[in-house]
Amino acid sequence: xxxxxxxxxxxxxxxxxxxxxxxxxxxxxxxxxxxxxxxxxxxxxxxxxxxxxxxxxxxxxxxxxxxxxxxxxxxxxxxxxxxxxxxxxxxxxxxxxxxxxxxxxxxxxxxxxxxxxxxxxxxxxxxxxxxxxxxxxxxxxxxxxxxxxxxxxxxxxxxxxxxxxxxxxxxxxxxxxxxxxxxxxxxxxxxxxxxxxxxxxxxxxxxxxxxxxxxxxxxxxxxxxxxxxxxxxxxxxxxxxxxxxxxxxxxxxxxxxxxxxxxxxxxxxxxxxxxxxxxxxxxxxxxxxxxxxxxxxxxxxxxxxxxxxxxxxxxxxxxxxxxxxxxxxxxxxxxxxxxxxxxxx
Amino acid sequence: xxxxxxxxxxxxxxxxxxxxxxxxxxxxxxxxxxxxxxxxxxxxxxxxxxxxxxxxxxxxxxxxxxxxxxxxxxxxxxxxxxxxxxxxxxxxxxxxxxxxxxxxxxxxxxxxxxxxxxxxxxxxxxxxxxxxxxxxxxxxxxxxxxxxxxxxxxxxxxxxxxxxxxxxxxxxxxxxxxxxxxxxxxxxxxxxxxxxxxxxxxxxxxxxxxxxxxxxxxxxxxxxxxxxxxxxxxxxxxxxxxxxxxxxxxxxxxxxxxxxxxxxxxxxxxxxxxxxxxxxxxxxxxxxxxxxxxxxxxxxxxxxxxxxxxxxxxxxxxxxxxxxxxxxxxxxxxxxxxxxxxxxxxxxxxxxxxxxxxxxxxxxxxxxxxxxxxxxxxxxxxxxxxxxxxxxxxxxxxxxxxxxxxxxxxxxxxxxxxxxxxxxxxxxxxxxxxxxxxxxxxxxxxxxxxxxxxxxxxxxxxxxxxxxxxxxxxxxxxxxxxxxxxxxxxxxxxxxxxxxxxxxxxxxxxxxxxxxxxxx
Numbered sequence: 029x030x031x032x033x034x035x036x037x038x039x040x041x042x043x044x045x046x047x048x049x050x051x052x053x054x055x056x057x058x059x060x061x062x063x064x065x066x067x068x069x070x071x072x073x074x075x076x077x078x079x080x081x082x083x084x085x086x087x088x089x090x091x092x093x094x095x096x097x098x099x100x101x102x103x104x105x106x107x108x109x110x111x112x113x114x115x116x117x118x119x120x121x122x123x124x125x126x127x128x129x130x131x132x133x134x135x136x137x138x139x140x141x142x143x144x145x146x147x148x149x150x151x152x153x154x155x156x157x158x159x160x161x162x163x164x165x166x167x168x169x170x171x172x173x174x175x176x177x178x179x180x181x182x183x184x185x186x187x188x189x190x191x192x193x194x195x196x197x198x199x200x201x202x203x204x205x206x207x208x209x210x211x212x213x214x215x216x217x218x219x220x221x222x223x224x225x226x227x228x229x230x231x232x233x234x235x236x237x238x239x240x241x242x243x244x245x246x247x248x249x250x251x252x253x254x255x256x257x258x259x260x261x262x263x264x265x266x267x268x269x270x271x272x273x274x275x276x277x278x279x280x281x282x283x284x285x286x287x288x289x290x291x292x293x294x295x296x297x298x299x300x301x302x303x304x305x306x307x308x309x310x311x312x313x314x315x316x317x318x319x320x321x322x323x324x325x326x327x328x329x330x331x332x333x334x335x336x337x338x339x340x341x342x343x344x345x346x347x348x349x350x351x352x353x354x355x356x357x358x359x360x361x362x363x364x365x366x367x368x369x370x371x372x373x
Numbered sequence: 374x375x376x377x378x379x380x381x382x383x384x385x386x387x388x389x390x391x392x393x394x395x396x397x398x399x400x401x402x403x404x405x406x407x408x409x410x411x412x413x414x415x416x417x418x419x420x421x422x423x424x425x426x427x428x429x430x431x432x433x434x435x436x437x438x439x440x441x442x443x444x445x446x447x448x449x450x451x452x453x454x455x456x457x458x459x460x461x462x463x464x465x466x467x468x469x470x471x472x473x474x475x476x477x478x479x480x481x482x483x484x485x486x487x488x489x490x491x492x493x494x495x496x497x498x499x500x501x502x503x504x505x506x507x508x509x510x511x512x513x514x515x516x517x518x519x520x521x522x523x524x525x526x527x528x529x530x531x532x533x534x535x536x537x538x539x540x541x542x543x544x545x546x547x548x549x550x551x552x553x554x555x556x557x558x559x560x561x562x563x564x565x566x567x568x569x570x571x572x573x574x575x576x577x578x579x580x581x582x583x584x585x586x587x588x589x590x591x592x593x594x595x596x597x598x599x600x601x602x603x604x605x606x607x608x609x610x611x612x613x614x615x616x617x618x619x620x621x622x623x624x625x626x627x628x629x630x631x632x633x634x635x636x637x638x639x640x641x642x643x644x645x646x647x648x649x650x651x652x653x654x655x656x657x658x659x660x661x662x663x664x665x666x667x668x669x670x671x672x673x674x675x676x677x678x679x680x681x682x683x684x685x686x687x688x689x690x691x692x693x694x695x696x697x698x699x700x701x702x703x704x705x706x707x708x709x710x711x712x713x714x715x716x717x718x719x720x721x722x723x724x725x726x727x728x729x730x731x732x733x734x735x736x737x738x739x740x741x742x743x744x745x746x747x748x749x750x751x752x753x754x755x756x757x758x759x760x761x762x763x764x765x766x767x768x769x770x771x772x773x774x775x776x777x778x779x780x781x782x783x784x785x786x787x788x789x790x791x792x793x794x795x796x797x798x799x800x801x802x803x804x805x806x807x808x809x810x811x812x813x814x815x816x817x818x819x820x821x822x823x824x825x826x827x828x829x830x831x832x833x834x835x836x837x838x839x840x841x842x843x844x845x846x847x848x849x850x851x852x853x854x855x856x857x858x859x860x861x862x863x864x865x866x867x868x869x870x871x872x873x874x875x876x877x878x879x880x881x882x883x884x885x886x887x888x889x890x891x892x893x
Contacts, residue, residue, distance in 0.1 A: 068845045069845065070845070074856075074860060075848070075853075075856060076860055076862070094844075094845035094846030095845055095846065096843065096844065096845040096846075096848075097848055097852070097856070098840065098852075099836075099840050099852055099855050099856060099859075105590035105591060106590055106840070106841070109589055109590055109592065109743070110746060110841070112592075113743070113746045113747050113750055114746070114750050115750075116750060116756075117750065117753075117756045117760070119759070119760055119763075119844075119845070120845070198496070204577075204587070206587050206590060206591050207590065239496070239577070240577050240579075241577055242574055242575065242577050242859075243859050245859045245860055245861060246577070246859060248861075249861060253478045253479055253480060254478075254479040254480060255478075255479060255493075255496070268860070268861070269861065272861060302760075361592075364591045364592075368587065368591070369417065372579045372584070372587065373417060373420065373421075373579065
C-alpha cells in the first residue's frame with residue numbers, strides 16, 4: 029500500500045508556472061524580434077553545406093536566416109508538401125532546393141513570387157524561368173559511381189540504358205526514385221524515351237535486382253562498403269566520399285539523346301511570405317557568382333552555370349542532355365507512379 | 374495541491390486532448406482534395422501490409438525470445454526487478470540500425486564471417502529490419518515478464534526448485550505462468566514495430582509506413598493517405614485491445630503488488646551458470662556488441678566534445694522539448710489518475726480517454742503529422758498559433774505521439790492506490806477533486822515522474838513528427854543525427870549516438886529508481 033505524502037502546493041504551483049513560462053517564452057522567442065531582421069528559408073540542400081553559405085549571408089547583410097531543413101532522404105519533396113499545406117499563409121520566405129523540378133511544380137501551383145534577381149543577370153536563360161519565378165545555379169550531374177579497385181572505366185556501361193545487363197544483376201544501388209535528384213532522373217528518362225520505353229526500362233532494372241537506397245549518399249555508402257559495384261548518384265556525393273578517402277570514381281553515362289543530365293540548385297521567393305524584402309536580398313545573394321564559387325570550391329564541387337566562372341575554375345561539363353527542365357517536370361507524375369509501382373514493391 | 378490548480382490541471386488535460394484530436398481532424402476535413410480516396414488498399418499495398426505484419430510479428434517473437442532469456446536470468450539472480458532495462462529501451466531505433474549497419478558491413482568481422490558462410494547479410498534488408506527491431510524492443514516483454522514474475526510465477530518456481538535445477542524449474546514451472554505477460558509484451562512490440570518508420574527507412578525496406586510517407590511526399594492528398602492507412606491503425610488497435618484484455622483477465626490491473634522477494638532462488642553460483650550465460654549473451658549481442666562497434670568506429674575521441682560545437686541548435690531544441698514535455702506528460706498522467714468510482718472501478722470516460730490517446734499513438738506518423746499541418750493552416754486562429762508559437766506546435770505534436778505512455782501509466786497507477794484511504798477521505802467529506810489533488814496525486818508522485826521522464830526522453834529522439842513539425846531555426850537532434858548518417862559524418866553521428874545512449878542510461882537510471890521504489 030502506498031503511504032500518502034503531502035507535497036507543498038506552492039511547489040506544484042511554482043513548478044507548473046515556471047514550466048509553462050518556459051514553453052511560452054521559448055516558443056515566442058524567435059518571433060519577438062522585428063521581422064525585418066529575419067528571413068525564413070526552407071532548404072533541401074545538404075545542411076552542412078548550406079549553413080556555411082547562410083552564415084556568410086548573415087555576416088554580410090545582418091539578416092538572420094531561420095532555416096528549416098529536411099531529412100536527407102526525403103529532401104525537397106517533404107518541404108514542397110509543407111509549402112503546399114501552408115499556401116494560404118506561408119511561413120517561409122525563400123525556398124532553396126537542391127533540384128529544380130519541385131520548384132517548377134511550386135511555380136505551376138502559383139506559390140512563387142515573380143522576382144528577377146539583379147545578381148542573376150549573367151545566368152544563361154536555360155537556367156531561368158521565363159516568367160522569372162525561379163532561378164537555377166550550381167549544377168550537379170547524375171553519374172555512375174564505382175570502385176576503381178574493383179572495376180576499370182572500360183568495364184563500365186556508357187549509357188544508362190546498358191544497366192539492365194546481366195553483369196550488373198544485384199550490383200546497382202539507386203536512391204529512392206520518389207525523392208530528390210533521382211526522382212528528376214527517372215522523370216528525365218520518361219521525357220527523353222517516352223512513357224512506354226521508360227516503364228520497360230524501370231521494369232528491367234527491377235528484374236535485374238536493383239538495390240534501392242534511401243538517398244544518394246546512402247547509395248554511395250553501399251558502394252564504399254562493397255555491397256554493390258555501381259551506384260547511380262550525384263557528383264557531389266562522389267566528391268564527398270573521395271575527400272573522405274574512399275576508393276571511388278565516376279563516369280557520366282549518356283541519356284537517350286547522348287547527353288548528361290545536369291541538375292541545378294534552384295531558388296525562389298515564396299509568394300506572400302512574411303519578409304519579402306529580406307527574401308529578395310537572400311535570393312540575390314544565393315544567385316550571385318560568389319555563392320556559385322563557394323559551392324564550386326566546397327566539397328560538393330557544384331559546377332557553375334555561368335560559363336566564364338566554370339572556365340575560370342577549370343570545371344568542364346560533358347554535353348548536357350537536350351531535354352528541357354520544364355518537360356522533365358511535366359513527366360514527374362507519370363514517372364512517380366511507375367517508379368512506385370515497379371521499384372518500390 | 375490547491376483545488377484551483379487541480380481544476381487547472383484537469384482542464385489543461387482535456388484541452389490538450391481536444392486540441393490534439395481536433396487539429397488533425399480539421400486538417401483532414403478541410404484538405405483540398407480532388408483525389409478520390411479508395412477505401413480498399415490496392416494489391417500492392419496489401420502486399421506491403423502483409424510484409425509489415427510479418428516483419429513486425431517476427432520481430433516481436435524474436436524480442437520475446439530474448440526477453441525470456443533475460444527475464445529468467447534477472448528473476449533468478451536478483452531480488453530486484455530489471456528496471457534498468459528502461460535505459461536501453463530509450464536508445465532510438467535508428468541508432469540501433471546505424472550501429473548494426475557497421476556490425477554487418479562486408480568489411481566488418483561479423484560481415485566477413487557471414488559472407489564466408491555464404492550469407493551476404495547486407496542484402497537482407499528485411500531480415501536486418503526484423504533483427505534490429507527485436508534488439509530495440511526486447512526490454513518491453515522482459516519488463517512485463519519481470520512484473521509477472523511477482524504474480525504467481527515466483528511461487529511456482531520456488532516450489533519447483535526443490536526438485537529441479539533453477540533453469541528447468543523456471544522453464545517448466547515459471548514459464549507457463551509468465552506466458553500471458555510474454556504475450557502482452559509481444560503485442561506491445563508488434564504495435565511499436567508496425568508503426569515504426571526509421572529502421573525500415575534506413576535499411577531501404579518498403580513497408581506500409583514508409584509507403585504512406587512516400588505517398589504524402591509525392592503529393593497524395595492527406596485524406597487519401599489517412600484512408601489508405603486504416604489497415605495499420607485497425608491492426609494496432611486490435612493488438613492493443615488484445616494486450617489490455619489479456620492482462621486484465623489476470624486481474625493484474627487492480628491487484629496490489631505482492632511482497633518483494635527477500636532472497637535469490639539460486640542455491641549456488643554453479644547453478645547460475647546457464648541463466649547467467651543466457652543473460653550475458655543476450656545483453657552482449659543486442660546491446661553491448663553494437664555499442665562497441667560504434668565506439669570502434671570513432672576515429673577521434675575529441676568528437677565526443679566537438680558534437681556540441683556547432684550543434685547548439687539541435688541540443689537547444691532538445692532542451693526546449695524536454696521541459697514542457699515533462700510538464701505536459703505529467704499533466705496527462707496526473708489527470709488520468711482519476712478514480713472514476715469510489716471503489717476504483719474504471720468508467721466509460723476513462724476508457725474513451727485512453728482510447729483517444731491510443732489512437733493518437735497508432736495512427737501512422739505521416740497521417741497525423743500531415744493532417745496536423747493542414748489543421749493548423751485551416752483557420753486564422755490556428756495559423757496564428759502555428760506561426761507565432763511554432764515550438765508549442767512541435768511539443769504538442771511530440772507529446773501527442775507519446776501521451777499514451779502517460780495516460781496508461783496514470784490509469785494503471787489509479788488502480789494501485791489504496792481504496793481504503795480513498796474511502797476514508799470520502800467519508801471525511803472530501804470531494805472527488807480534493808481526493809484527487811490531496812491524496813491520489815501525492816501518493817502517485819513517483820509513477821507520475823516516471824511517465825513524465827519517459828515521454829520526454831522518447832520525444833527528444835522521435836524522428837518523423839519532429840521532421841515534419843519542427844519550425845525553422847529549430848532543427849531537432851533526431852533530424853540532424855539522421856542527416857549526418859546520410860552525409861557519412863561518422864564521427865559526429867557516433868558521438869551524438871553515444872551521448873544519446875548515455876542520456877538514455879541516465880534517464881533510465883532515475884526512472885528505474887523511482888519506479889522500483891513505488892512498484893515494489
